[in-house]
Amino acid sequence: MILFNYYFELFLIVHARYLLAYKCHECQEMIFNYSITIDNIPSPTRDDCKIITAENGCSVYVGWFDDGTSAVYYDVDPDLPFDSVVAKTERKVTVWSGEYVTNRFISYNCKPSNITPCNTVDNIKLAIISTVFPTDEQIQKFDTLIVPTTEFYGSLCLQVSNMTYCPKTNILSCQQCIGIIQYFQQIDICAMCPAGKAVTNFLDYYTTFFLNNHTQLDRITLACRKYGACNSIENIKRIKNTLITKFDFDKFFQSTASIIKSTTTILFMMFVIGLLHTDYRE
Numbered sequence: 590m591i592l593f594n595y596y597f598e599l600f601l602i603v604h605a606r607y608l609l610a611y612k613c614h615e616c617q618e619m620i621f622n623y624s625i626t627i628d629n630i631p632s633p634t635r636d637d638c639k640i641i642t643a644e645n646g647c648s649v650y651v652g653w654f655d656d657g658t659s660a661v662y663y664d665v666d667p668d669l670p671f672d673s674v675v676a677k678t679e680r681k682v683t684v685w686s687g688e689y690v691t692n693r694f695i696s697y698n699c700k701p702s703n704i705t706p707c708n709t710v711d712n713i714k715l716a717i718i719s720t721v722f723p724t725d726e727q728i729q730k731f732d733t734l735i736v737p738t739t740e741f742y743g744s745l746c747l748q749v750s751n752m753t754y755c756p757k758t759n760i761l762s763c764q765q766c767i768g769i770i771q772y773f774q775q776i777d778i779c780a781m782c783p784a785g786k787a788v789t790n791f792l793d794y795y796t797t798f799f800l801n802n803h804t805q806l807d808r809i810t811l812a813c814r815k816y817g818a819c820n821s822i823e824n825i826k827r828i829k830n831t832l833i834t835k836f837d838f839d840k841f842f843q844s845t846a847s848i849i850k851s852t853t854t855i856l857f858m859m860f861v862i863g864l865l866h867t868d869y870r871e
């Protein structure tokens with residue numbers, strides 16, 4: 590009898606740990622030949638989706654591509670800060686064809702606090718309705734900055750760095766100026782002309798919104814190939830001032846409140862059922 594109790598308790602402990610482990614939805618990337626909106630976000634219920642245990646947390650991401658297609662991805666343990674919304678705008682031009690494209694992305698990254706996954710349709714919806722991307726018109730203002738030209742002298746690129754990791758300039762083999770500025774608790778700059786091929790010129794504006802303390806991290810990367818120092822700090826500041834993505838924390842949390850209320854009710858009911866169950870056993 591004692592032995593039975595021992596195993597039973599062990600079972601309960603293991604079972605509880607299993608229940609308390611982080612759970613996330615995981616699916617293969619879903620591609621759509623239309624633009625996803627908050628009204629048609631696919632839920633993670635397809636055959637290839639499963640609920641799996643995560644080490645750190647979950648993520649759900651929507652990407653909108655220039656050709657009108659979209660992608661949705663439910664992921665586990667992505668390399669992104671949890672309790673955050675990440676928004677990215679990217680404008681790039683293929684050097685040989687001169688073709689420009691704009692892509693936009695939003696991801697919601699979370700740590701599940703209970704047994705249900707947090708990378709849900711509801712949460713990515715909240716992230717989308719709280720985010721305002723720059724318009725196409727605003728983005729196209731910088732097309733001349735990244736226009737591919739044949740006149741290029743790598744030695745004219747701006748070369749400064751106070752970023753922890755910044756590639757070295759290689760005048761002999763570089764094909765475009767790169768400028769990266771990260772605005773967070775401090776400003777970090779990395780400007781150089783690194784070795785390597787330049788298939789596209791681009792600008793990339795990446796913002797992380799931290800939901801825990803309502804702060805944000807902006808990171809802008811500019812890759813241009815022009816005569817002169819197109820990767821100047823002034824040019825990147827101009828991008829920052831014009832192409833900022835806005836995130837409404839209040840809207841996000843106001844809309845979250847109603848969802849949490851119903852989750853709390855469910856948890857309370859589970860607790861009550863658990864108590865009844867215990868009484869019955871004894």
Ligand SMILES: *[C@@H]1O[C@H](CO)[C@@H](O)[C@H](O)[C@H]1NC(C)=O
Nearest residue numbers: 620621622623624656657658
């Ligand atoms: C989009 O995909 C659906 C189903 O995969 C297909 O039936 C439809 O013809 C496609 N539409 C376009 C415009 O490619």
Ligand SMILES: *[C@@H]1O[C@H](CO)[C@@H](O)[C@H](O)[C@H]1NC(C)=O
Nearest residue numbers: 750751752775776777778822
């Ligand atoms: C890096 O350089 C910029 C521009 O000179 C300066 O504003 C910033 O404070 C510097 N950051 C650090 C970490 O030294």
Ligand SMILES: *[C@@H]1O[C@H](CO)[C@@H](O)[C@H](O)[C@H]1NC(C)=O
Nearest residue numbers: 670774799800801802803804
């Ligand atoms: C806000 O939260 C992020 C992520 O936890 C952290 O890295 C950052 O230092 C915090 N900022 C402030 C001002 O507390």
